Amino acid sequence: MKTWLDSWPVYRQLTGSDPLGRGKAARSKGTESVVSRTATADRVVKSVCPYCAVGCGQKVYVQDEKITQIEGDPDSPISRGRLCPKGSASKQLVTSPTRVTTVKYRRPFGTDWEDLDLDTAMEMIADRVLEARRKGWQEEDGGKRVNRTMGLASLGGATLDNEENYLMKKLYSALGAVQIENQARI
Amino acid sequence: MTGGITSPGAGWRQADRGPATQHTTKKRRKRGGGRSRGEIAMVDDVEFTSYYGRQIVKTPVWKSPDVPLYLFLGGAAGSSSILAAIADLTDRPNLTRVGRYTAGAGSILSVVALVHDLGRPERFLHMLRVLKPTSPLSVGTYILSPFSAAAGATAAVELLGWFPRLKRFGGVVSAIFGGPLATYTGVLLANTAVPSWHAAHTQLPYVFGGSAMAAGGGISMVFVPVDEGGPARKMAVAGAAIELAAMHKVETDHGIVSEPFHEGRPGKLIQAAKTATAVGAGLTVVAGRTRLGAIASGTLLAAGSLLTRFGVFEAGIASTKDPKYVVVPQRERLEAGTNEHASTVTR
Amino acid sequence: MTSVSSASPGLSGIRDVKNRLFGPLPDVAEEAGYEPDHPKRVGFFTDTSVCIGCKACEVACKEWNTLPMDDSHGKRDALGLSGMSYDNTGQLGANSWRHVAFIEQSRAVDLPMPTFGRPGDDRHDHGPSPATAGDDVSLANAQQSVLNAEALSEFDPQTGQTGADKQIRWLMSSDVCKHCTHAGCLDVCPTGALFRTEFGTVVVQGDICNGCGYCVAACPYGVIDQRKDDGRVFKCTMCYDRLTDGLMPACATACPTQSIQFGDLDELQERADARLATLKAQGVETARLYGRDENDGVGGDGAFFLLLDEPEVYGLPPDPIVTTRDLPAMWKAAGKAAVMMVGVAVTAVLGSRRR
């Protein structure tokens, strides 16, 4: 009975320290069980914001293998835990409703996208790389040895990691492709 | 104040318009929009600043007709219950019966209107979680609940003819809550940041109380035989007089925030309300003792009451939509230095 | 003020608190029934003189609280250019708990912008430099009145006059729920959904709110609003959940320039007073605090501001008063009116001839 009555805020108002029912007496079950999702995260991973080049530190909260929060890392001497609107929105990069996470294929003269298996796509791309390389191959140009292909080109964004850029340049160079460019040009 | 830079309307700053090109908009905005009418001196050329003409306080999300109807029904029911109880004690069965039916029906319908207005109607009972004297709606809930229980039960037993003793008890209980039910709605509206409502906070209970009596009396006049309807007529006329007098003060006492009561749709509603109420009251005096006259004047009085509720409701809504009704009176009282509290600005 | 142990329930347990409806209230949480060992009252001090209008606060807030996208009129999932400078948020509402206002001004006389503040205390243990210690020269420089270039170079291309008299100023300010000492929304809430937390903040309990909408009409700042499709009302919670984990609210965490500062209210007030004094000393006459005074119409704000112009320029009311201040008078009037009704009815009945 007492417990039951206690769950009625009016009773708490009449018997407790909050007669006007504006504070302690009015607290709900939901409020009593509030917990920050930062507190329940399985792990916090240190990362870096992918937008501008200030390189703000980010803390990435993960729960059940899902990102639950991304916020500034106060340890970073560069950003001191702060983030701009883009950095603050960066969780939506992962969770954006319009994000495309499967391979899409448009055949020549096609009018719409088709689905494609990732492995098939990789094999198809490999075929096309070899063919384009062959088509554009130049052993010499202007009487000078160039041992390269002009059939392949690439343009990378500046959100590529150093390691990614490195593998790209290494692979392209080994293929003989030279028209390799980057956002850095812009 | 730091002189020219900050005094509002000093002319150089025009934040209350879109950038640069919209000179016309600015002028209109600065003039404060709309025509003034009637005999009241209007603050027409008031200068003030705002953020792109955006309103400062939010417009109440209360729905129309739910809330005006609630105000009307609660008032009519409340005054009817009082009339019925006294009629019962003085043995006026027709007047009693009509009053009880009005109170019962009104209370049930007003509960429906109130619940319907909620964003989450299924959580209506959360209203009974707390009892907050600071919340007119909370207090109102604790008025409306016993009232509607008592008035509804009384009307039901009246209809079924059971338990006459209980009937009288129920009638008295509902009459006790009837007055507060009719007048608390004035507090309900006034205890907000809505400029035109809050400014009239001591007057609205009288407006609504008078209006409730005009409505309750009017309805009784329609249904009660004229020879038993004397109390209804008297209450209705007195209520109408109180309503008109209090409303006059609401419309004239508050400078710029009285403006919405005269302008636009709410102005028209209130004008119509006053006309209906005045004509209804006059007709009651002249022809209230005839059946037809009673029906006509009773209907007019009830309609006047209903229109008053709509008019007051909509005038308040209108006063939230133009920032001048927030800024100008606040500026005026700051400059007049009449506040007992300190300025919220620390220089 | 004496505290009463919870072991003595009943009316005797009610503390004798002054100014329950109006006026300064030294301990809002205790007034609301919390034990004296409750946390200190926290708040926001938003220093608009260092705001760069980046809207990180808006995004961080929406991100943490998973608020819907909306347009400048609060319409959910809608988009559209407002035409109001860079402000496409428009207002505070159910879906926007932070709102950065942008005010473009041009005027004809000297209008100094303030020197950047040094908000935050992290610089004490961080970021010392070879240049700082005992730097009287730079301090002196900082206190020079600063001319805006416009003052020197503005001219009217139509007439060709050199207009050293025209200046441009772009004010930005991040608005938020004020978490008033006397909160109208909380007072009028009939369900107890709105409540005062142990931190002294004002929060809506989503599991209680039944969408009566009373709070919307009661807020003198136009902060809280109803989400139409949901029915309930929403506003800034000062990240109540984060506070329970010892974190700062999301907006203050993100703010790149520390225009938004979070902390114990008394400390923020001191900091704000110092900042105001600094700016005044630098000749920024237009600087002023808003909502800092505990004697104002709402008993002071839990979230207060340093502004560079009149409040209404930012869309803030110049003299907000908690509506409940007048409630006793209203109840009195309602009571009298109710008595009047009974009197009229009795007179009407008794004055009528019985059939």
Place this chain on the structure above:
Amino acid sequence: MPGLGASFGRGGATNFLEDLANSDCIVIEGSNMAECHPVGFQWVGEAKARGAKIIHIDPRFTRTSAIADLHVPLRIGTDIAFLGGLINYVLSNELYFKEYVAAYTNAAALVSEEYVDSEDLDGLFSGFDAENRQYDEASWQYEPEEPPNSGSDQPGEAAEQKRTDQHPDVKKSDRAQAAGSGGPPIAAKPKRDETLQHPRSVFQILKRHFARYTPEMVSEVCGVEPEVFEQVAKWVTENSKRDRTTAWVYSVGWTQHSVGAQYIRTCSILQTLLGNIGRPGGGIMALRGHASIQGSTDVPTLFNLLPGYLPMPHAMQHTTLEEYVADAEGKAGFWGNKKSYMVSLLKAWWGEKATAENDFCFDYLPKINGDHSSYRTIADMIKGKVSGYFLVGENPTVGHPNSRMNRFGLANLDWLVVRDLQMIESATFWKEGPEIETGEMSPDTIGTEVFFMPAATHVEKEGTFTQTQRVLQWRHKAVEPPNDARSDLWFYFHLGRILRERLAGSTDPRDRPLLDLTWDYPVEGETADPSADAVLREINGFGPDGALLNSYMQMKEDGSTSGGCWIYCGVYADGVNQADRRKPGKEQGPVASEWGWAWPLNRRMLYNRASADPDGKPWSERKKYVYWDEEAGEWTGLDVPDFEKKKRPDYVPPEGAKAQDALAGNDPFVMQGDGKAWLFAPAGVVDGPLPTHYEPAESVVENGLYKQQANPTLEMIEGPWNRANPARSEVYPFQVTTYRLTEHHTAGGMSRTLPYLAELQPEFFVEVSPELAQLRGLSNGEYATLVSARTAVEAKVLVTERVRPIKLRDGTVVHQIGMPYHWSYSGISTGDAANDLLGIVMDPNTHIQESKVSSCDILPGRRPRGSELLEFVEGFRRRAGVQSGKVGTNGRDPVAAEAGEGSTIS
């Protein structure tokens, strides 16, 4: 960034963001720092709180201006004139830092007798080749104190290279950017006149060159009142001395001009004269716009560079490794070890297969022989010369100027691979591009096969970004990418793996480079994700014992060491991932050396030897930073010295010393061949040894300084899809400038698709002044149409006094329109693409386009639709006397098939 590279030896920001707090004056010019780098801007705030003056020089009043002490609105594209005016002010009022200039710059060097300044040739320097629109830089050289190239181990080779350097094909190949780390090679150390009085001394040349840039001239050219100019000059010079420093901050507001590199050169000269380089609170802060744009040039995916700013081998110059290193071999400065760096790179790539006998597989590298930059490649695509294209996190049909031309390029490919998070416009051009509506192309005519490959976000992969101040920071993987989404590392590793499997057993010599490649990275997890950590280790490099190298000083030219990017050597020093160091900032000093890792060798402030005087003592107590500790016999201070730790300040190189040993103890610019900061650049900048004011290509104003209107060497790509607006055209009478907003990111793929960002700036808009609005009848919040010789776009109008018309002394009113470029048709927030309006003209040093200034007309209302749009634009072209811009199907022009070859100004 050749502007910085040619001046100081390295193409990176000279200081770090946190150091801005130490500035006494910060000039933000060509940058909208508060909007584009809001979190970095906190350090400007710190400085302001400490009393620093903040000056913002920008055509627009932005959110940066709102916080600055002084906003200087100058006419778009006139920064060289403004900065030149400051240089003249400094020189003619003797306000330069005399000891610094004398000791640490090339002010005393003598320049060749053949050099003729632009002052004497009305805007041209000596050596101009009008036919190729290029300079022969021979006449800009120093007068040598010894025979040219005598310092080289291979004088003959080096001389030959010097000669071929001036070949048009070599010029086109963008050698200048190779100065990203290590100044451009010079033939010999110069003769010097320490009194600076010799008429051919750099100092005297400088004085004469800038004498014309008076406050009045600045006022005429820039539209800045002399009083304002003098206010800037006063604040800057008062705060540049022994105990005070001024910092300059720039970003793409400078680089995206046809004279962009020279903007930066002008600033470099000014900051050098003021003694602000290498000192706390000083420097030139280059703000890069993207997470790892610095990294993308350090470990470049650029056609002309190999990792660490080693140039890509050129067919005319570099047929062997010996030829390749000849220009630097044995020279003074750290560039003298070029061979070690290159051999280590080759060893990293080809491992055991790279031996001294086979020239370490040098011949495996493809050679370049011209401009293969992205715009040129797009033109080649339209001509059908390119089969396949990879777009990896880039959206050129929105983010690159002349997006329309980019779409035509994509429409003429055989296949296209797009790797992105969202369905960006560059992947959907074939069905949704604006040219579908105009009828210029349609899905039926476009044979491009498109693969959309979903990518992993920054939290779904591990790796390093290199941010704006050269700091590498390691990101940990938080979660696995969903479905088919993969990191780019995964994609390239597995593509390489498949290709190698396909070619296994091939006997074709052209397949050897691929088959011999070291490509055995360990993989992890279900998706077989390659280890980024292993790649970073390879980049760092290994010693003969297989241990990770600690410093590029350990690299050897005998093939005993490897290292994929020599400037990153040390990122894995002591076997520790230094980029993953996260010691909280609060627990370290102001330099925070233990957070991440900065190249080179964790030096946070470059050239910091210059923070001490020639004797190694701090210039002042207040600006103490790195100095010589006589007792310890080494350089010490707050930062890692950007100098050999034990080299005494009074060290004088002995006769015949090589590489770093050839630099003296007071030569702080250790990557330069002469150890000095270059006021005058005898090499490394292709459009002049000194900056000169030229009008932008599409300026509406006549050059008030010289007869030469625009940069004589600027590059252009000709074709019907890239018509230029004539300069000073009445048909395109207004200047328009493009920029970014805080709320969005570049081409919008990472912001217009996010609800919380899209709602903040929900539509494409342009900003115009009230005066222009009145002139053209534009209303706030309504639509306007902007038209250029390329096309027309529509945008909502914001009328604002923040955008100002500039009135020049002769009464000309220049109207400037602001146009953020984030939008296109996809995503949540949409609009026309601003970049459709722009054409492509480029800085000859960097091949960066002039997107900060172009011209247009603006009209009220929405643009015409469909084919009417084409007629509308063509009508303007006709009136302006511009060649027709009509194109055939998919942008191909059946008539002018050869168009697109020219690379010079029209």
